Amino acid sequence: MAVRLSDREHYEALLDKYDTWMFDCDGVLWHGDRPIEGAVQVLDMLRKRGKRLLFVTNNATKSRRSYKTKFDQLGIEAHVDEIYGSAYAAAVYISSVMKLPKDKKVYVIGMLGLEEELRNEGVSYVGGTDPADCTLESFSLADFTPDPDVAAVLCGLDTAINYTKLSKAFHYLHRDPSCRFLVTNEDSTFPSAHGLLPGAGAVSAPLRFALNRDPLSVGKPAKTMLDCIQAKVQFNPKRTIMIGDRLNTDILFGQAGGLATLLVLTGVTSEENITGPNSSTIVPDYVTPSIGDLRLAKSS
Template sequence: MKLPKDKKVYVIGMAGIEEELREEGVSFIGGTDPADCTLEPFSLSSFSLDPDVQAVLCGLDLSVNYTKLSKAFQYLTRNPGCQFLVTNEDSTFPSADGLLPGAGAISAPLRYALEKDPISIGKPAKTMLDCIQAKVKFDPERTIMIGDRLNTDILFGQAGSLATLLVLTGITSKQDITGPNASPIVPDYVTQSIGDLRVVDGQ
């Protein structure tokens, strides 16, 4: 986006997103700000629009609320050229006790209200890999993408011409790649868990 230094991002997300933005020198508001994590009802009459917000970035947010969604909606509808971005399209993520809504699901109310899909800047979009390669200068032929989800992690690796390793400790099951309704997204390698790599290493 080449966001000018005097412009800001409104964040629906947690400290990890803020840390990444800070490291890149991108100004932001929202996120973990206590004023946005409040349980008080949102009041449009007391809301002051920041004209410098040029993007709304949605990621996983365990404290998402009506205030954050309302402020994001105001920026996206009232600030000319404000971009609607998501960190990734994961619909769910696995916890120790079962599946929970993922980062991609956090943006669903805004998608519905705006009648518009956001731009995904993370998996499976190749944009993130291009940014990583620009900073790290890795060799794609000597790099492998490891993940537990076919439609984000593995697709992300394939989009960047990387080898891919699917681990079966998260979202995807063996049935998803070998069953009668197997996914058309096929990883190069499959293993039960990331711990199996210790065996390969001889430990």
């Protein structure tokens, strides 16, 4: 049973218990371009109390640098080295764990932020935002010359997804079973400013289905993301809490890493998803309606 946080004592106890606070962003700190009410004040309070803040997001459309710009625009203090996105984690995984040879390339389905992180880690790529791949013209294998250096396909959320990109990615993976198949994350949806939209998991679903092959996912709940953070930041898992809105990514990620977990109900998970006969088997340590609720502790 998750502990329902509701009064000042609950929130104070939480603040005493955890030193490192990892936050999911979309649906926890903001909806699209609107901050969640009270989020700014809560983060400020945590900083004043000396807490270490880390922002751990599966959103792979932004680089850490462009994420920092988003925090700035929303008036939320954040530093690039506090931000861990699945685009960054994917680039680090490809360069440092998979150790893709420098003369090999990644075929990318994804956006500018993913490309930026790959460049920062020295990973060569094709596809992505290349205008030749951002087209609704019909695709024929007869007109396609595969790049012989492509040794991996990486797929993230791409709102310019189209049949040419899917066909090229399919072809690279189908012609050579040793070609690696990676996805930034498998979120089925994401909370946009005005409601749910298909997520990165939906964008890569055609490849999984056509190939009958599962990719390696580097985003939450995969351990790859935690490995990426632990390589840069020292923290005690027993005094760390992961706050998120999605059970099968954020909460599972925290649990797999031995962290405490706090579910907020401002994103994709609703009260019905955690109570009643069809509730999830993933149970967070704590539940609170909104991150803004932690302001209650402030008045102590």
